[in-house]
Amino acid sequence: MTDVRSHVEDARLRTMLLAADEDALSEAYDLHAPSAFALAFRITGDRQGAEDAVQEAFLDLWRNPGRFNPDAGSLRTWLCTIARRRAIDWLRRQSAQRTYLTRLAGQTPIEAPVEDDVISAATAKAVRECVRDLPRLYRDPIALAYYYGLSYREVAIELGVPEGTAKSRLRSALHHLAERMAAAGYPPG
Structure with missing residues (x-):
């Protein structure tokens, strides 16, 4: 609604x-x-x-x-x-x-050495690709919170869900993103 x-x-x-x-x-x-x-x-x-x-x-x-x-x-x-x-x-x-x-x-x-720029760009690209490949249920909360800078409350409003649900989806999304990054060969953290 x-x-x-x-x-x-x-x-x-x-x-x-x-x-x-x-x-x-x-x-x-x-x-x-x-x-x-x-x-x-x-x-x-x-x-x-x-x-x-x-x-x-x-x-x-x-x-x-x-x-x-x-x-x-x-x-x-x-x-x-x-x-x-x-x-x-x-x-x-x-x-x-x-x-x-x-x-x-x-x-x-x-x-900064050119290598640092190359590594940063490659990591950023990998994160974007992993986020893009997440199911929409997880991709949208990450995009709203991390790319658009919205708070939990604002994410909840944008998604039309309770704030607790938005927090839960975001935690799950970050967990799934970490799994995908690890599978792509990027160390945790």
């Missing part, structure tokens, strides 16, 4: 946004900015960077409300995805600025 209600609310907000109704943007912000901020802050570790990422996500919604399709997913998930991308972009800009300033000061930045 919650999924149907959220879908109807998201479709209503989209219609209002397409009509340039500022109240719809305010309502969407009140509903979804905390989740988008939590995710962006977890990525950036910086309050201002997270606020910038969220602002850009809502600006994108305001300028291009037609890009959001309530039939493809929830507005919260869509906004969190954009905020996540903007937060990652912010991190990249910060890194580039540090590198530039270090070079400008005549110092050579210390860079």
Whole structure:
């Protein structure tokens, strides 16, 4: 029932946004900015960077409300995805600025060995593949909690289940993921 209600609310907000109704943007912000901020802050570790990422996500919604399709997913998930991308972009800009300033000061930045980058990328790819191969019952809670940064309560709301059920599914999902990672040859931890 919650999924149907959220879908109807998201479709209503989209219609209002397409009509340039500022109240719809305010309502969407009140509903979804905390989740988008939590995710962006977890990525950036910086309050201002997270606020910038969220602002850009809502600006994108305001300028291009037609890009959001309530039939493809929830507005919260869509906004969190954009905020996540903007937060990652912010991190990249910060890194580039540090590198530039270090070079400008005549110092050579210390860079991690290429092997570390290759290992990290391979591990991240393996995790994504193992998550993708999980049954939807386990894949969705992991995606919501770890990729979108939602709390147990928010995961429960998105899935339309009690909070205890969301916690249980997430624990089971992590157990199944650990098994798949071990089977793929990755050590525990």
